[in-house]
Amino acid sequence: MKIGIVCYPTFGGSGVVATELGMALAKRGHHVHFITYKQPVRLDFISNDIHFHEVFVEEYPLFHFQPYELALSSKMVEVVQMYNLEILHVHYAIPHAYAAYMAKKMLKEKGIDVKVVTTLHGTDITLVGSHPNYKTAVEFSINNSDVVTTVSESLKNDTLRLFKIKKEIKVIHNFIDFEKYPEIKSPECQRNNIANEDERIITHISNLRPVKRAYDVIDIFYKIQKEIPAKLLLVGEGPDREIIERQVKELGILDKVLFLGNSNEVNKLLCYSDLFLLPSETESFGLAALEAMAARTPVISTNSGGLPEVNINSVTGFLSNVGDTDEMAKNGIFILKDVDRLQQFKQNALEQAKRFSLENVLPTYKEIYRQAVANCC
Numbered sequence: 001m002k003i004g005i006v007c008y009p010t011f012g013g014s015g016v017v018a019t020e021l022g023m024a025l026a027k028r029g030h031h032v033h034f035i036t037y038k039q040p041v042r043l044d045f046i047s048n049d050i051h052f053h054e055v056f057v058e059e060y061p062l063f064h065f066q067p068y069e070l071a072l073s074s075k076m077v078e079v080v081q082m083y084n085l086e087i088l089h090v091h092y093a094i095p096h097a098y099a100a101y102m103a104k105k106m107l108k109e110k111g112i113d114v115k116v117v118t119t120l121h122g123t124d125i126t127l128v129g130s131h132p133n134y135k136t137a138v139e140f141s142i143n144n145s146d147v148v149t150t151v152s153e154s155l156k157n158d159t160l161r162l163f164k165i166k167k168e169i170k171v172i173h174n175f176i177d178f179e180k181y182p183e184i185k186s187p188e189c190q191r192n193n194i195a196n197e198d199e200r201i202i203t204h205i206s207n208l209r210p211v212k213r214a215y216d217v218i219d220i221f222y223k224i225q226k227e228i229p230a231k232l233l234l235v236g237e238g239p240d241r242e243i244i245e246r247q248v249k250e251l252g253i254l255d256k257v258l259f260l261g262n263s264n265e266v267n268k269l270l271c272y273s274d275l276f277l278l279p280s281e282t283e284s285f286g287l288a289a290l291e292a293m294a295a296r297t298p299v300i301s302t303n304s305g306g307l308p309e310v311n312i313n314s315v316t317g318f319l320s321n322v323g324d325t326d327e328m329a330k331n332g333i334f335i336l337k338d339v340d341r342l343q344q345f346k347q348n349a350l351e352q353a354k355r356f357s358l359e360n361v362l363p364t365y366k367e368i369y370r371q372a373v374a375n376c377c
């Protein structure tokens with residue numbers, strides 16, 4: 001099939017899922033066209049079947065805000081026409097679903113019927129999308145997509161609760177391409193580069209926005225390292241970086257915390273890890289938790305949003321109420337304290353992650369594309 005993928009090209013979860021999906025489709029012979037303002041950071045596969053089309057917004061003194069949606073919908077029209085695309089799969093509703101609706105209308109005038117698949121990822125519904133400034137347009141563009149998917153049951157329920165939705169919503173969970181995860185014994189996975197033999201390695205990966213509660217990560221780690229020798233790897237950049245750097249300094253644990261910045265090789269960083277922390281305020285799915293589990297890392301998370309669909313309490317890790325860092329630290333210590341118990345949790349995490357393998361999830365996306373083109377949904 002010929003598919004256009006529209007996403008944010010950044011390290012955020014929606015961009016990662018969109019890019020991994022595009023690469024997986026191209027590897028299986030589909031023609032994939034990424035349409036966005038920058039080459040997606042996770043795009044690491046070169047092939048005849050992958051194309052990138054940059055959306056460029058001209059500067060003009062009159063523009064207080066750049067009209068990105070206009071440039072994006074015009075680019076979608078151009079690419080659909082030039083490459084005969086059958087599907088436009090837009091990830092994250094704002095503004096992609098709205099721009100796709102406009103592109104679809106413009107193409108209709110030219111006698112072209114392109115199908116729009118919208119995948120809702122999380123904050124496009126929960127934090128941003130339902131804000132009164134956006135709600136009307138988001139609701140409209142969801143209802144006018146040909147197919148709508150969410151990345152968890154929880155996000156589907158949130159969408160139905162927050163908007164008047166007239167369309168069926170299909171849940172397609174986030175997925176993992178296990179081919180990208182190195183073997184634990186591989187030379188890429190030298191944990192002694194990071195920590196001493198007796199130290200446990202704890203990891204957090206996010207864009208360090210307030211919703212991730214990165215200060216809770218530091219608080220949990222501080223409590224754990226008082227009982228168990230440990231290092232904390234912090235992967236990602238974002239607005240809370242300064243706050244937590246100060247927190248780490250004030251707590252006197254600067255020598256135990258490594259700020260690694262953004263990385264598109266999280267699979268390799270995770271293979272060192274013994275525990276992953278995700279104390280988010282809300283998380284529609286928690287792709288970072290799934291990536292950790294695929295690298296055999298148990299997860300200490302909150303019980304918000306879709307996290308209980310991924311992290312199974314007392315099996316793959318533990319779930320606590322938002323902000324309960326005492327309990328999260330206690331559970332982390334419980335997992336890390338006993339070597340056999342840690343191994344069991346690691347094994348359980350891997351087994352659970354396998355349920356979300358690319359091979360299990362990809363056929364569902366292919367099927368919705370097929371049905372959309374066949375006009376049967």
Ligand code: GMT
Pocket residue numbers: 012013014015017092121122123151174207211282283284285286287288
């Ligand atoms: O909010 C983020 O961290 C980024 C955001 C995005 O859309 O780029 O992530 C959301 O989508 C991911 C992929 O589907 C989900 O795994 C994350 O849980 C979700 N984030 C939130 O709901 C906060």
